[in-house]
Amino acid sequence: MRQQQNNIFANIDWFLVLLFFSLVIFGWINIYAASSTNSEGSILDFSTRYGKQLIFILLTIPLIILILFLNSKFYEQFSSLLYVSSLILLAGVFIFGKKVNGATSWYNFGGIGLQPSEFAKAFTALALAKLMSDRQYNLKLIKNQVKAFVVIFLPAFFIALQPDMGSVLIYFSFFFVLNREGLTLRYFTLGVTTIILFLLTVYFGTKWVLISSLALITIILIYISYKNKQFIRFNWPIILGTYVALILFIVGVGYTYTSILKQHQKDRFDVLVGKIEDNSGIGYNTYQSEQTIKSGGFSGKGFLQGDRTQGNFVPEQDTDYIFSTVSEEWGFLGSSLVIILFMVLLYRIIYLSEKQTNKFARIYGYGLVSILFFHVVVNIGMVIGLLPTIGIPLPFFSYGGSSLWGFTLLLFIFIRLDAHKKYDY
């Protein structure tokens, strides 16, 4: 512990730091390409987006030093306080905040916006780690499960009110943490099945999905009972319940979709499942993004040579759609490199988390990796046209100070915790 104060960089995982800076710098290069115009100022010009982002990046350094300077015990001890203050900040938005694009999610400090939801993720992860690392905590108990859900969804509730549904979705990623700590896959399976059934019903219509899913369930049941005769005898309520729930869900979705949803809401789903093609209306962003990615080809058009990027064809290109810039100017090579970098980052965090002897650090590590994973999957999936349009940033890449600092905070707290474990005994 004494050593640590002498050198705050002692024992930190330089590999993660390297990955962090590679992503941030490559991200900035692409922000520069996406937001530069022909009338150029200096790169530190605070009036340009890339100039601002460079300042944001430079400001992460004092933030990192501060995070590393603090004792790792500090995060464990103050996690509840940080969590509560982040809740207050989230609530305060409704009083002091500023409305941007229909959502009240910003504080405004003399021209600089701050988005508390970006920091709330880190503090929620801390609070969850704190809760679950308690020796008395047993996730098998429903009571404890509810506690965990409350910690996770309380900030999500405030964010939903803003409303910023993209950020709310992120909180579902904490499922992976719970799963790692012992929650069965049942919830996950249920969730995924629900989503798949929902999409199938929207796409194919109630009748066919109902018939085929009932048939499928029956086949599965016959198979199970063939292998294990006991099952049928003792599980009639479950079996019947499954059938009823399935019928209710599919019919309910079908009814909601055809009779309750308004046309513009239906359109979003239809575009998502590919039932209608709309390249100028709500599918415009995705269409432009895909065209831009295609035009990049194998090796890309080169830095600042992406004519679609330079022509501002893709809306929000330096924030949510930054990956399309990578794809156009750096091609398949560049864009798959970014994906590989993210994969390596995630693998590394999982690996380090598993090595933690301290439960708090391990849970926090899983929280970090889950959040990052979810962000990357949803954001890139949207840009490459595999997932619906959900506006959340690409970690370390997208333009924006709050987002960058939020992720820096998340990552470097983990690096701090990880550095500590080496002399925990």
Next chain:
Amino acid sequence: MKRNLLLIFLVTLVGIIYIGRLFYLQIIVGGNKNPINSATVKIEYDYPERGYIYDRNNKLLVANQISYDVMIVPKEVKSIDTLEFCSLLKISKEEFSSKLKKIKGNPKKYAPWLPEIFIKQVAKENFAYLQEKLHKFNGFYIQKKIIRNYPIKSAANILGYLGEVNQLEAKKHNYYNSRDLIGRGGVERYYEDILRGIKGKKYYNLDHVRRITGSYKNGSYDTLAVAGNDLTLTLDSNLQKYGELLMTGKRGGIVAIEPSSGEILALVTAPSYDPNLMVGRKKSINSTILFGDKINNPTYDRGLQGAYAPGSPFKILNGLIGLQEGVIDKNTAVYCNGGYRYGKRKYEYMKCHCGIYRRPIRLKTAIAKSCNSYFAETYRKIINKPKNTKIGFENWSNQVKSFGLGNYLGYDLSVGNKGLVPNTKFYDDRYNFGWRATTNISNAIGQGEILTTPIQLANATAAIANKGFYYTPHILKKIKNKKINNVKFTTKKQTGVETRHFPEVIEAMHEVFKTGTGKYSQVKGIEICGKTGTVENFARINGKKVQLKDHSILIAFAPKENPKIAMAVFVENGGYGSTIAAPITSLMVEKYLTKTITRKDVEERMINLSLQDEYDKLIPKKDTIAPTTE
């Protein structure tokens, strides 16, 4: 599943799916995309000057004029002051809104981001003013285009005209964009590549609202326009105009060729039209009228496409072939007595109007007096020379073809007609009972199955004038004032008849204009050699086969020594060859060789002569027309 493996598995799975998706988008779909065609690059064209066209005496035939079109880019049209816009362009508000609706309401046909012509060819005087004012109106601009101008107002069939490239052609040919101008017909079409030049291109980067943000790749792809090449034709525009004047009120064709080179001096078709009709704002209306006129057919080149029975002039070829085959010589005599019996049956008899009874007719007289009997006899001898009639006939057919008949000549104009010279197969297919020389004895006097176009006949005449060879007729003399060196046009083509057989025939043709059927069309001081023809023809009118007034035909060359001009004249339903075709020929020859006309009375008579009454008979009466399955 071990708990820590779930995330590792998902990270790997998503990574593979996403990289796979990128591979699909960027390499399978996107890899072969041409970046210049993408929505981000705009190409602006600089249209070069199209080459001018001159005649053989360097008289300007085709020039350029600049035209200004008001263009519209549908996507860029924002709310504009319609009233001001309409008064600026001098159009009514209804016209404006209907045009706008047509273009904007049809995005399939008119791509919203591509410029489309909104108003064609605004007046030159308004250009500067419009240019200045038009920038206020988003989505509209003025484009400069080069259109044609025909100072001589004639030779439409030779010169052709310019039309717009349609979408299908634009797809097929790399060079053209839809609505570019392209040569349609005549020299404009045949020498399109030489005339058009190469248009210049400038590439610009566009942003998402199609504003130009700068030049594409610093202009490294940009090219400059290359002007088209000027052409000099072999045409003598004075002769051409004179021919068209003489053919006023008639239908038919005149073709004049310089025998020593194959250069086309005149290529008259009548009726024709002023080429300036196919230029400018009225073009589409005029073109509908001209192409839709199925009665006068002014867009049909009778000189190149009209296939007629050659009639008596064809006797010359039969005479020459007879000499070559040795079946006759200049002293071979035939008795005519008003007709030629070639079989025992009553109808197997060919009448003759040579008017020579009980005296032997020799080749020279036979040609001068156009004796049917003499050539019927000669034809029989040619066909029956070998034991096998079919070999004899095939030989005759090939001899006729050696004069350029029965096939495309290979001249440099894009329309034509093969005509017809039958071979043995033709008659084998026609008669399953077998056939002999007498079956198709009409070929002897050019009235059988044989069909020739005026240019073929003019070319055959040139071959006679040259005593046995010809050059492929052509219309192009120089490119950029440099004489063309096309082997196709400089290679001598030999006929199957040796030179030594020609003088006798040429003497006879001279005799035609001295004492024969052309004697009333002599020109003082010019020795014209020729042969008149009068061709029977029939038409189906109101379902009945009707014999019409004969076609008036003549072939001629002049002067006798060192011929300068060879020609063929066809006047549809003109009657005797000697009454219309002969005077027209003599006037043309005189005009070309002396540049003046001495016989003003003949000239005036020919110009004023109209055959319209005769042609009106051809129009089926509307009230008697009945639907037929034919």
